[in-house]
Amino acid sequence: MSGDLLTLSGVHTHIGAYHILHGVDLSVPRGKLTMLLGRNGAGKTTTLRTIMGLWRASQGRITFDGKDITALPTPQIAGLNIAYVPENMGIFADLTVKENMLLAARGAKRVEQIDGERLKWIFQLFPAVEKFWNHPAGKLSGGQKQMLAVSRAIVEKRELLIVDEPSKGLAPAIINNMIEAFGELKRSGVTILLVEQNINFAKRLGDTVAVMDNGQVVHSGLMKDLAEDEELQHRLLGLAI
Known part of the structure; x- marks a missing residue:
């Protein structure tokens, strides 16, 4: 269409x-x-x-x-x-990166039920999400939190x-990474x-x-x-x- x-x-x-x-x-x-x-x-x-x-x-x-x-x-x-990433990112600081992702995956009750291929694709877009998978989200840097926020939004396919x-507030290198990731999202x-x-x-x-x-x-x-x-x-x- x-x-x-x-x-x-x-x-x-x-x-x-x-x-x-x-x-x-x-x-x-x-x-x-x-x-x-x-x-x-x-x-x-x-x-x-x-x-x-x-x-x-x-x-x-x-x-x-x-x-x-x-x-x-x-x-x-x-x-x-429809997925929405607000300016303040809406990260659950006391939960791990993994738990934040699981909350966003409405079709999964356990991490193992998240689409493995899609998760692998997200890790390629945002390697920090995989690297800090078991870390409290509140301990991430601003750029890493933004990557997590976008990853949560796309953990399931969105229209x-x-x-x-x-x-906002990100270092130039992180901005370039974000641009590349959004370019890949566009191509998807x-x-x-x-x-x-x-x-x-x-x-x-x-x-x-x-x-x-x-x-x-x-x-x-x-x-x-x-x-x-x-x-x-x-x-x-x-x-x-």
């Missing part, structure tokens, strides 16, 4: 008295990596949390694979094979992977929606891009077109890629 896997149409989100999203229109093409860019406070994280039902859309429609998910509770949204700033056919502030990360990985400002999508198109247009970059982001 082709076309858009996820669409947001006129989505508004209120958090308490604050009106954060002001009619977001966003399309995420099936099998592609879509970058969601914008200055701090533009509404990117709120958009991801609204997709996942963690914050409820007060107006508009969210559609996943042709199904209206706007009013679904978060567990049902996750049950549609859509949503990740909020995977390179998973659809990815990625919020990112690292422009090199966006340029190297993005197929399509949407730029947010003041709670709205103000630009959408091909990532390569934005990467080649310095005037558009300055106008939308205040910088040059």
